[in-house]
Amino acid sequence: MSSAIELLWTEKYRPRGLKDIVNQREIVERLMKFVHEKNMPHLLFAGPPGTGKTTAAHALAHDLYGEEYHQYMLELNASDERGIDTIREKVKEFARSRTSPDIAFKIILLDEADNMTADAQQALRRLMELYSANTRFILAANYPSKIIDPIQSRCAFFRFTPLSKEDVVARLKYIADNEKVEYDEDALETIYEISEGDMRKAINMLQTAASLGRVTTDSVYKVVGLARPKDIKEMLEQALKGDFSGARELLRKVMIEYGLSGEDVVKQIHRELFSADLKLPEDLRVMIADYLGEIHYRIVEGSDDDIQLSAFLAWLAVMGRRVGAQS
Numbered sequence: 001m002s003s004a005i006e007l008l009w010t011e012k013y014r015p016r017g018l019k020d021i022v023n024q025r026e027i028v029e030r031l032m033k034f035v036h037e038k039n040m041p042h043l044l045f046a047g048p049p050g051t052g053k054t055t056a057a058h059a060l061a062h063d064l065y066g067e068e069y070h071q072y073m074l075e076l077n078a079s080d081e082r083g084i085d086t087i088r089e090k091v092k093e094f095a096r097s098r099t100s101p102d103i104a105f106k107i108i109l110l111d112e113a114d115n116m117t118a119d120a121q122q123a124l125r126r127l128m129e130l131y132s133a134n135t136r137f138i139l140a141a142n143y144p145s146k147i148i149d150p151i152q153s154r155c156a157f158f159r160f161t162p163l164s165k166e167d168v169v170a171r172l173k174y175i176a177d178n179e180k181v182e183y184d185e186d187a188l189e190t191i192y193e194i195s196e197g198d199m200r201k202a203i204n205m206l207q208t209a210a211s212l213g214r215v216t217t218d219s220v221y222k223v224v225g226l227a228r229p230k231d232i233k234e235m236l237e238q239a240l241k242g243d244f245s246g247a248r249e250l251l252r253k254v255m256i257e258y259g260l261s262g263e264d265v266v267k268q269i270h271r272e273l274f275s276a277d278l279k280l281p282e283d284l285r286v287m288i289a290d291y292l293g294e295i296h297y298r299i300v301e302g303s304d305d306d307i308q309l310s311a312f313l314a315w316l317a318v319m320g321r322r323v324g325a326q327s
Ligand SMILES: Nc1ncnc2c1ncn2[C@@H]1O[C@H](COP(=O)(O)OP(=O)(O)OP(=O)(O)O)[C@@H](O)[C@H]1O
Pocket: 009, 010, 011, 013, 014, 015, 020, 021, 022, 023, 024, 047, 048, 049, 050, 051, 052, 053, 054, 055, 056, 140, 141, 142, 199, 200, 203
């Protein structure tokens, strides 16, 4: 098996029709109504990456026009097109093309619409009006607040939300079983935690981890280039106990084993610092966060990773002893 030519699972398992979309129930129901009525207004799909916006637009077109829906759908990406003039040309040409025998309009999907300047959006608004007789726009955006009001008021608004743990884990199981991939249950939960409800990220992680064999929590952390939170926590605890050498040993281990940069380690320490697992007096937590910010700055500015992180662990050891002596 050559993984290079293997289909991306995000594509292979992209839902075809509206009924295959995971969760986003209210959205799916509203879209199904448009299919039933064979009519719809302009739509604005807003929400974080990997939650199904592009998928829903394609699924809607699929259900409206059937398998051959591509001829009735123009897909544009606002970030790729060279400005509103190219968009205008493409829309003009597409509006002239044939419509489907049973549906009076064609669909223009404009992805990343929030990347357009306000001026370009004004021009877009005129296009939406000019061609409204036989086209409907679906605008997709991560940040709907960047879409100008006159456009927002012309569109039905759909808010996509990050997918829940149950949904993501269930989808990953379905894919893993289909691909005959072996996995540990908790590895799928770890994928969910890291992906934060972004299904694209989750599926990509699963595919990369699966290329190494059985999917385990360790293999997941490896492929995403993160250390196990447990290792980071242990390192901090050792340092706070005053065991500087032990902590430094763990630091080396995570940097080498997981191939982390100093900046990666700082980010993970930051995450661990605010997780409930690490028991610390509140004022110490604040002081550590403050000093960590300083270390981050120095590393970004080009100071040596090892020197800075060792200094941080040494400082933690001193702080830990001081707090220990007080209590
Ligand atoms: N609700 C969902 N149900 C099933 N699969 C999903 C869902 N959302 C996302 N996916 C999976 O994740 C992939 C990416 O989803 P999609 O392209 O729709 O995201 P998006 O919301 O358009 O993200 P972006 O803002 O980055 O464009 C899809 O190919 C599909 O495999």
